[in-house]
Amino acid sequence: MVEPSGSSFTGVDRLGSRPRSRDMTSENTARLLPGAPVAEAVLADVRERVAKLKARGVQPSLATILVGDDDASAGYIRIKQKQAAELGFASPHEHLSGDVTQADLLKVIAGFNDDKNVHGVLIQYPIPAHLDYDAALQTLDPDKDVDGMHPLNMGRLAVGLPGPLPCTPAGIEALLAHHGIEISGREVVILGRGATLGRPLAMLLAQKRPTANAAVTVVHTGVKDWPRYTQRAEILIAAAGVPGIIQPEHVKPGATVIGAGVRYEGRRLLPDVDESCAEVAGAITPRVGGVGPTTVAMLFRNAVVAAERANP
Numbered sequence: 331m332v333e334p335s336g337s338s339f340t341g342v343d344r345l346g347s348r349p350r351s352r353d354m355t356s357e358n359t360a361r362l363l364p365g366a367p368v369a370e371a372v373l374a375d376v377r378e379r380v381a382k383l384k385a386r387g388v389q390p391s392l393a394t395i396l397v398g399d400d401d402a403s404a405g406y407i408r409i410k411q412k413q414a415a416e417l418g419f420a421s422p423h424e425h426l427s428g429d430v431t432q433a434d435l436l437k438v439i440a441g442f443n444d445d446k447n448v449h450g451v452l453i454q455y456p457i458p459a460h461l462d463y464d465a466a467l468q469t470l471d472p473d474k475d476v477d478g479m480h481p482l483n484m485g486r487l488a489v490g491l492p493g494p495l496p497c498t499p500a501g502i503e504a505l506l507a508h509h510g511i512e513i514s515g516r517e518v519v520i521l522g523r524g525a526t527l528g529r530p531l532a533m534l535l536a537q538k539r540p541t542a543n544a545a546v547t548v549v550h551t552g553v554k555d556w557p558r559y560t561q562r563a564e565i566l567i568a569a570a571g572v573p574g575i576i577q578p579e580h581v582k583p584g585a586t587v588i589g590a591g592v593r594y595e596g597r598r599l600l601p602d603v604d605e606s607c608a609e610v611a612g613a614i615t616p617r618v619g620g621v622g623p624t625t626v627a628m629l630f631r632n633a634v635v636a637a638e639r640a641n642p
């Protein structure tokens with residue numbers, strides 16, 4: 331997912347009213363944790379690794395598959411292809427018509443699986459409703475799964491084996507590390523246990539590594555008194571997709587708040603974390619330009635790692 335960049339959370343003014351203008355600042359504003367510098371650092375590393383592969387005669391390649399004519403999806407693919415080219419990847423592309431059969435979609439995936447020159451494959455989500463996305467994902471060679479969402483890669487994450495990492499969780503860990511937010515030994519509460527975000531993120535941040543190693547709690551609709559948990563979190567990560575679900579009273583003063591859950595109404599982005607949380611938090615992701623850019627960067631990191639693994 332690509333977010334527009336530019337605006338940020340603002341805090342309260344000295345009289346206690348909450349300014350909404352993006353240009354107003356306040357002593358009470360939490361430190362912002364933008365994703366762009368994190369993405370730049372990750373992509374600089376990717377660029378170097380691509381250059382090293384090319385110097386060995388390996389052309390890293392990230393294939394994309396788009397099904398149908400949804401404007402937003404086509405736009406996301408164009409942005410990713412442009413970025414792939416800038417980073418030095420080859421980017422073969424298959425644009426399938428919106429009425430393609432499941433069998434034909436699987437054939438295209440199988441073709442990329444068999445192509446030794448293709449190291450990563452991205453199936454742009456969503457695909458038309460008559461197609462089975464999970465079945466398509468399961469057809470993909472797990473080692474070429476740059477989204478890190480194949481069930482085998484979820485299993486690798488669960489047991490700590492190397493493999494492509496789910497992009498948004500990996501991006502959140504990188505964001506925290508880049509901004510010097512200590513995770514190890516601290517209490518992390520994640521609101522949401524979805525398969526793309528909350529669940530893999532919990533596995534990632536509980537791993538025994540210096541930039542993880544946290545005490546992780548996951549809350550969801552089954553935990554009616556979830557604020558009791560979020561209120562004690564040193565790091566609170568919103569991954570529900572319910573606009574405004576996190577309000578200041580859910581945040582421990584001084585805590586770090588990461589807003590990953592969003593809902594789109596048309597092109598309007600509605601985040602889980604209400605802007606007013608910046609009045610209470612010590613550090614917080616901006617309303618836009620927080621987690622999003624890191625997610626996209628991790629896609630390219632997975633692609634270059636896949637190319638390296640295929641060419642040891």
Ligand SMILES: NC(=O)c1ccc[n+]([C@@H]2O[C@H](COP(=O)([O-])OP(=O)(O)OC[C@H]3O[C@@H](n4cnc5c(N)ncnc54)[C@H](OP(=O)(O)O)[C@@H]3O)[C@@H](O)[C@H]2O)c1
Nearest residue numbers: 331498522523524525526527550551569570571591592625
């Ligand atoms: N920024 C990015 O790049 C990026 C990338 C991926 C996803 N996302 C966003 O992250 C969000 C989560 O994605 P997902 O695929 O994991 O979604 P999902 O599968 O729908 O999971 C949502 C989770 O939130 C919980 N939840 C929903 N409403 C709740 C409530 N009122 N109280 C407590 N818990 C509640 C659900 O609980 P139950 O399990 O009990 O139903 C579920 O665990 C979405 O907004 C998605 O757009 C962002």
